[in-house]
Amino acid sequence: MRIAATFPIILAATALALAAGGASAACLTKGAVATSGTESSAKWYAMETMVQAVDWALWPSYVATSKVEGYRVTGERFKCKTDGASVTCQGRASFCK
Secondary structure, eight states: OHHHHHHHHHHHHHHHHHHHHHHHHTTTEEEEEEEEEEEHHHHHHHHHHHHHHGGGGGGGHHHHHOOOOEEEEEEEEEEEEEEEEEEEEEEEEEEEO
């Protein structure tokens, strides 16, 4: 009787695990480092490099609009430091279809 009672719970847990795996399978996490004269431009160049790593076909649109068409960008974070007259930013983000 106990096995029969736990079967629906196991089935539900398996379904959730498969759904979560499927959702994350549509996401790519990328990282990049860029250096520029300002923090905002270093972040932009790091994101540009990440976009290229996802799909070069996205690059022209990103350069024109600073948007990643067809993807939801999540977990975007940057760690920046000043290097003399320039700023270097290390970035990371997930790109989900």
